[in-house]
Amino acid sequence: MLILSSLITINVSAQSKALVNTSQSPHALLSSVNMGDVQWTNGFWAERFKACRDSMIPNMWRIYTDPKMGHAVQNFEIAAGLDTGAHVGPPFQDGDFYKLFEAVASIYAETRDKKLDDLMDKTIVIIGKAQRADGYIHTPAEIEERNHPGVKAAFQDRLNFETYNLGHLMTAACVHYRATGKTTFLNIAIKATDYLYRFYKTASPELARNAICPSHYMGVVEMYRTTRDPKYLELAKNLIDIRGLMKEGTDDNQDRIPFREQTQALGHAVRANYLYAGAADVYAETGDTTLMHTLNLVWNDVVNRKMYVTGGCGALYDGASPDGTSYLLKDVQEVHQAYGRDYQLPNFTAHNETCAAVGNVLWNWRMLQLTGKAQYADVMELTLYNGMLSGISLNGTKFLYTNPLAVSDDLPFQQRWSKDRVGYIGYSNCCPPNVIRTISEVSNYAYNVSDKGLWFNLYGSNNLATTLKDGSKIKLTQQTDYPWNGTINITLQEVPANAFSLFIRIPGWSKNAKLLVNGKPGAIALTPGTYAELNGKWHVGDKIELQLPMPVTMVEANPLVEEVRNQIAVKRGPVVYCIESAGIPKDKKVFELSLSSNINLKPQNIKIDNASLIGLSGKATIIDNSKWTNQLYREVNAKPLGTVDVQLIPYFAWGNRGHVEMETWIPFSR
Numbered sequence: 111m112l113i114l115s116s117l118i119t120i121n122v123s124a125q126s127k128a129l130v131n132t133s134q135s136p137h138a139l140l141s142s143v144n145m146g147d148v149q150w151t152n153g154f155w156a157e158r159f160k161a162c163r164d165s166m167i168p169n170m171w172r173i174y175t176d177p178k179m180g181h182a183v184q185n186f187e188i189a190a191g192l193d194t195g196a197h198v199g200p201p202f203q204d205g206d207f208y209k210l211f212e213a214v215a216s217i218y219a220e221t222r223d224k225k226l227d228d229l230m231d232k233t234i235v236i237i238g239k240a241q242r243a244d245g246y247i248h249t250p251a252e253i254e255e256r257n258h259p260g261v262k263a264a265f266q267d268r269l270n271f272e273t274y275n276l277g278h279l280m281t282a283a284c285v286h287y288r289a290t291g292k293t294t295f296l297n298i299a300i301k302a303t304d305y306l307y308r309f310y311k312t313a314s315p316e317l318a319r320n321a322i323c324p325s326h327y328m329g330v331v332e333m334y335r336t337t338r339d340p341k342y343l344e345l346a347k348n349l350i351d352i353r354g355l356m357k358e359g360t361d362d363n364q365d366r367i368p369f370r371e372q373t374q375a376l377g378h379a380v381r382a383n384y385l386y387a388g389a390a391d392v393y394a395e396t397g398d399t400t401l402m403h404t405l406n407l408v409w410n411d412v413v414n415r416k417m418y419v420t421g422g423c424g425a426l427y428d429g430a431s432p433d434g435t436s437y438l439l440k441d442v443q444e445v446h447q448a449y450g451r452d453y454q455l456p457n458f459t460a461h462n463e464t465c466a467a468v469g470n471v472l473w474n475w476r477m478l479q480l481t482g483k484a485q486y487a488d489v490m491e492l493t494l495y496n497g498m499l500s501g502i503s504l505n506g507t508k509f510l511y512t513n514p515l516a517v518s519d520d521l522p523f524q525q526r527w528s529k530d531r532v533g534y535i536g537y538s539n540c541c542p543p544n545v546i547r548t549i550s551e552v553s554n555y556a557y558n559v560s561d562k563g564l565w566f567n568l569y570g571s572n573n574l575a576t577t578l579k580d581g582s583k584i585k586l587t588q589q590t591d592y593p594w595n596g597t598i599n600i601t602l603q604e605v606p607a608n609a610f611s612l613f614i615r616i617p618g619w620s621k622n623a624k625l626l627v628n629g630k631p632g633a634i635a636l637t638p639g640t641y642a643e644l645n646g647k648w649h650v651g652d653k654i655e656l657q658l659p660m661p662v663t664m665v666e667a668n669p670l671v672e673e674v675r676n677q678i679a680v681k682r683g684p685v686v687y688c689i690e691s692a693g694i695p696k697d698k699k700v701f702e703l704s705l706s707s708n709i710n711l712k713p714q715n716i717k718i719d720n721a722s723l724i725g726l727s728g729k730a731t732i733i734d735n736s737k738w739t740n741q742l743y744r745e746v747n748a749k750p751l752g753t754v755d756v757q758l759i760p761y762f763a764w765g766n767r768g769h770v771e772m773e774t775w776i777p778f779s780r
């Protein structure tokens with residue numbers, strides 16, 4: 111037993127060590143296995159995890175400790191009075207550093223690498239010294255106050271990302287505590303959460319609305335789950351209730367309309383998805399159906415009208431909120447990095463921030479925990495393999511802030527963010543640590559447990575050793591080359607004596623799935639987009655084989671998506687493909703190609719930057735897209751121009767062979 115500073119007693123040994131702990135959430139159907147219970151063994155996620163451990167984390171840690179780049183640790187040292195100088199970096203950099211810290215803790219949970227433990231211990235000491243006695247911690251304001259005595263900088267500007275930073279501190283501290291059993295970082299987070307609780311009790315309504323990019327809804331609820339301190343749940347509920355009560359709210363920040371009155375996704379897509387994920391967490395604890403009502407409406411809006419085929423979110427770099435508050439021009443509100451109108455999904459200019467894809471994963475993961483519905487696992491898987499992974503290079507050291515679905519060198523305007531992968535995004539480096547922590551944590555999304563048994567959400571070769579809800583132990587191995595091959599072999603190695611269920615996810619994209627138990631077809635219907643429940647008494651050595659055929663498929667969009675009419679996207683399993691200029695003859699351009707319905711795209715093993723992938727090769731039809739010279743319209747040249755060999759590659763792998771042009775939606779002839 112451990113007595114924490116806020117006099118809450120928690121039983122360390124009995125606590126779930128899950129990444130997101132819904133084990134005691136009264137309104138969540140599913141809960142997670144402990145961190146470290148799943149070990150990737152080989153294949154896709156094992157390779158990504160290894161790149162994360164060996165390349166992504168050391169590289170990003172170097173950036174955040176380099177005084178000429180990240181300066182993140184230096185900011186904590188200056189705020190602590192251990193060094194002098196000015197704050198360097200954006201106001202949200204503390205939070206981005208906590209995300210990287212969370213990735214280190216997640217890797218540690220799987221590897222038990224003492225060097226990582228030592229690194230975290232040393233860093234926690236510095237962060238602890240930067241925390242004020244009252245619990246406040248936000249280095250931009252602390253350094254400002256230190257360098258200008260008499261100035262009050264804390265919580266003076268609601269756009270200053272304080273709650274974003276505090277939220278990531280809380281999440282990282284819960285993960286560190288569960289990964290290590292140590293309370294050093296958790297105690298800092300308890301002081302910070304207590305500070306935030308007191309702040310919201312006394313702040314002016316305007317300041318209380320401080321909720322830019324609200325990671326703290328997730329963070330505060332996770333602190334409640336760790337400490338069971340009821341005032342944290344009270345804080346989380348208040349944080350949702352207070353939204354939309356002010357006159358100056360904006361659609362960009364999702365606070366013009368009270369949360370419970372919202373019916374569609376609006377505004378900044380990262381902020382939106384973090385809000386939805388946080389509201390789902392509050393629902394898990396309270397069962398407040400008015401929150402679920404909004405979440406259902408908004409989820410349907412995103413998935414059916416506003417999400418890219420890659421799971422990407424946020425069509426607009428900059429724009430106007432679709433409806434404003436009235437038809438009057440003066441009421442039209444500016445939005446940025448935001449969801450657009452229904453079916454407004456441009457490709458060249460798509461914003462699709464990597465963090466919004468991460469937010470989509472966080473949100474859908476929580477919806478899955480609440481309901482056990484496979485539709486959320488489908489969106490989570492789609493986003494993980496496509497819109498999230500596209501944000502990081504295969505070698506793990508170069509990044510995209512935005513994730514367009516097409517890139518052309520001929521567009522006569524520049525956009526704000528690089529279309530080439532870069533090593534350091536600079537001021538807005540929020541995405542790299544976010545994508546790194548996500549990759550470090552995918553193993554935590556592979557399984558769930560419920561009162562009835564074990565749930566299989568994501569496939570990938572791994573060993574699982576965990577306990578079911580009743581405390582009985584289960585061990586199994588999963589062997590598969592997913593997502594390149596749809597055969598998944600599961601062998602049970604230790605099983606409870608009593609009957610229980612295995613819930614096998616049949617992905618929404620699949621057709622003609624087969625499920626064999628010890629070589630014989632199971633007597634249950636396999637409906638795509640559901641979990642198939644295999645109930646029975648299980649024995650050591652029992653084998654389950656899931657076969658998910660993975661033909662190459664062509665996907666079309668609702669014709670209301672005008673940007674992609676008469677175009678198709680190519681998918682195989684959960685992976686979306688694209689064409690980039692490195693995969694076609696040098697004398698051809700990506701935008702001179704079209705695919706016909708009888709094209710026979712053949713899967714082939716390829717390597718890009720040492721990563722093993724499946725490419726698709728075939729012959730594309732050449733269309734006359736040459737010799738456009740400052741001209742908007744012309745007569746069609748219908749003469750056939752022949753065919754050319756093309757190789758499609760997974761969308762997430764684009765841009766790893768130098769500068770390229772690229773397209774995901776490809777002109778199509780039936």
Ligand SMILES: [Zn+2]
Binds near residue numbers: 463464465539542
């Ligand atoms: Zn970002």
